[in-house]
Amino acid sequence: MTRTPPDALAALSQAAAHHAAGRHRLHLVPSENRLSLAARLPHLMDAAVRYAFPGPEDGSENWAWPGRQDLVDVEQAAAVRLGTQLGADFMNLRPVSGVSALTAALSALAKPWTVAYNLAERDGGHGSTRFIGTRLGLQMKDLPVDPATCTLDLDALARLLGTGPRPELVYLDAFMCLFPVDLQGLREIVGPETVIHYDASHTLGLIAGGAWQNPLAEGADTLGGSTHKTYPGPHKGLLATNDAGLAARLDEHASHFVSHHHPADVVALAVAAAEMDERGPAYAHATVANARRLGAALAGRGFTVCGEKAGFTDCHQLWIDIAPLMDAEDASRRLFEAGIVVNAIPLPHITAPAGLRLGVQELTWAGMREDGIDELAEVFTAVLRDGQDPAAAEARTRALAEALAPETGPGEKVLRVALAAAGIGGAA
Numbered sequence: 001m002t003r004t005p006p007d008a009l010a011a012l013s014q015a016a017a018h019h020a021a022g023r024h025r026l027h028l029v030p031s032e033n034r035l036s037l038a039a040r041l042p043h044l045m046d047a048a049v050r051y052a053f054p055g056p057e058d059g060s061e062n063w064a065w066p067g068r069q070d071l072v073d074v075e076q077a078a079a080v081r082l083g084t085q086l087g088a089d090f091m092n093l094r095p096v097s098g099v100s101a102l103t104a105a106l107s108a109l110a111k112p113w114t115v116a117y118n119l120a121e122r123d124g125g126h127g128s129t130r131f132i133g134t135r136l137g138l139q140m141k142d143l144p145v146d147p148a149t150c151t152l153d154l155d156a157l158a159r160l161l162g163t164g165p166r167p168e169l170v171y172l173d174a175f176m177c178l179f180p181v182d183l184q185g186l187r188e189i190v191g192p193e194t195v196i197h198y199d200a201s202h203t204l205g206l207i208a209g210g211a212w213q214n215p216l217a218e219g220a221d222t223l224g225g226s227t228h229k230t231y232p233g234p235h236k237g238l239l240a241t242n243d244a245g246l247a248a249r250l251d252e253h254a255s256h257f258v259s260h261h262h263p264a265d266v267v268a269l270a271v272a273a274a275e276m277d278e279r280g281p282a283y284a285h286a287t288v289a290n291a292r293r294l295g296a297a298l299a300g301r302g303f304t305v306c307g308e309k310a311g312f313t314d315c316h317q318l319w320i321d322i323a324p325l326m327d328a329e330d331a332s333r334r335l336f337e338a339g340i341v342v343n344a345i346p347l348p349h350i351t352a353p354a355g356l357r358l359g360v361q362e363l364t365w366a367g368m369r370e371d372g373i374d375e376l377a378e379v380f381t382a383v384l385r386d387g388q389d390p391a392a393a394e395a396r397t398r399a400l401a402e403a404l405a406p407e408t409g410p411g412e413k414v415l416r417v418a419l420a421a422a423g424i425g426g427a428a
Contacts, residue, residue: 004423012424019415023405024398026376027341030202030317030359031175033232034366035268036275037411042267044418047071052263071263078270085208085276086200086223087216088240090247093269094254094261095237098201098226099128101254102173105224105239108253109195109246110169112137117170119143124150124176124348126199133171143170147349150178150307154185166194172220173199176348176357178306178313180212183219195246197222203315205230205361208276209284212315222246230287230316230361233272234265287316287364290373294318294360297377302385306347306355316361323352325384331356337390338383339397340376366404375400 004012042048052071055062061069079091095101106129110116116138119125123145133140144156161167170190172181186196198215200223206212208231215223222241227233239250276283295312298320299305305312306319322331332344347355363372379396382388406412419425 009423012419012422016415016419016424023407023412024401025336025339025341026397026401027362028358028360029341029343030357030361031226031229032359033205033228033230033362034405035228035232035234036271037414039232039234039268039271039275040411042264042271045264045267047267048264050263051260052266068263071267074270075263075266078266078273081270081273081277082208082238083240085273085280086204086240087214087242088223089242090240090244090250092239092247092250092254093236093266094251094258095224095239096258096261096265097235097237098199098224099126099132099237100258101224101226101237101239102126102129102199103132104250104254104257105197105199105222106133106136106138106169106171107257108249109171109197109222110138113139114168115139115141115165117141117143117167118173119145122346122348124174126173126175126201129171129173129199138169141167143172145348149310150348152181152186154182154189157186158189161189166191168194170194170196171199172197172215175199175202176317176319177202177315178317178319179310180314183213183215187219195222196220197224199223199225201225202229202317205232205276205280206284206287206315209280209282209287211281211284211288216240216242222250227269227272229359230284231272232275232283232361232365234268236262236265236269238269283365286369287361288314290360290364290368290370291316291318291358293370293373294358294377297374298380301377301381303380306350316359316364318358318360319347319350320356320358321347321350321352322356322384323350328352328354328356331384334383334390335380338379338393339401340379340383363404368400368404372400372403 051065052068053062053065054072083091118129120142130140144153146153198220203212204225224239227236241247291313295305295318304321322328328344343357344354345357379393383390383393
């Protein structure tokens, strides 16, 4: 008789099989990253099943939830560390995801029936922003974008606003991004009263590592986003600002939209923040260098890489207009059969229904450098341009993946022990 019910064993076995298969693939989805063994450990601890709220006065024990001060202290220390990395005096770690942070920000920063601008989905704006903003009573309008530069068209925005009233909020929500925003120019157009919120979900790790614009230093009033894309943390969110009044509004609204913000994730984020202090600058700059190198390598092999005139990208993302070779979903399927995971997704400013959105942050955090990027470009070329059987290229991909995450690594050893303790042997 096992210590774990059969149905639970079946679920664990299936998840373990998924894990084992994923280990042999290269993941180039821009919205994912790896979590270190140290950052995974809090989910095996008591923190995973407890609430943790600060007391009525900062730093004091909350006797409605006694015995949680250690977890509260970790959260406060993590907030300070993240604030230093992002250049923020006020940090809120209550959001449980990027959309959680988005919802709290939209609610806190603009009153119902006022005007708020964001990026249209066709221009790379997040699909949830318009829906949530409208449900909160905001009058949501499109920010103009210049297809040639893949960023805001400030001249068009100035003409659009004319001499009329300025919007209450500009929400910069690019989940499709290649190049930074001219925040100083945007501020000059919208004026000092408009709140500019920068959703840094995709670029948070690059900001923390100094390889991307620092929004709070360049004109944004507030910043938010998820912590698991270029930032190698858990699936969680945050909000940040240097304005005490805006911080109070964000805190109030976040506290109502999120009642419990998962202490194990907070501890995992604290671990990731410490890792970023140690590795962040080198990792962030290597991520951008890897993305540009892959873009140049693919363009040199005949692929249509967006943003080529501007150097392909200034962040972790690359956009490939694959239509001249094949349908994007077919390309994604062929790459998956070769052991490479990518997004087949509508891309801004291309005529095809979809293209390939690549992100190199996970591979870079795992340690991939120039030679691996060059080999990756060769596999893309063999499978998508030259028509090689994807199964024949899979061994090359597997070798790259094994070099980044060897089966003998400490994380795999810990997982095997944990699975064995639950009644599953040799599953990892």
